[in-house]
């Protein structure tokens with residue numbers, strides 16, 4: 001699985017883009033570890049790292065976006081926030097699965113899909129729309 005930053009993912013809001021880049025960098029280095037072919041114990045450790053990262057940095061990142069949206073009265077705040085909440089719901093399900101069964105193939109694949117597919121889609125669609133609204137407002141202040 002590949003995950004690479006490209007300009008097509010840029011929102012034009014520096015703080016948000018920098019956080020997205022950091023998320024991509026961290027996730028791609030973890031994906032490049034080839035977790036699927038690792039010894040089980042090492043897999044547990046690596047998967048635990050990914051989950052901790054998603055549960056920490058990504059949640060802070062959502063807060064950054066939500067603060068911007070509130071500050072500049074973004075009209076689609078509720079829908080955007082709902083997507084973040086859905087990510088957090090699937091994330092908690094992954095954590096529960098991991099705590100119960102450990103680093104099984106199923107959870108490795110599910111985590112990669114969750115991290116990669118969801119984020120790319122969310123950035124390209126939802127975050128870019130938000131940034132389009134935010135940018136002119138931010139320049140005025």
Ligand SMILES: [Fe+2]
Pocket residue numbers: 062065080084122126127
């Ligand atoms: Fe977002």
Ligand SMILES: [Fe+2]
Pocket residue numbers: 020061065123127
């Ligand atoms: Fe984002």
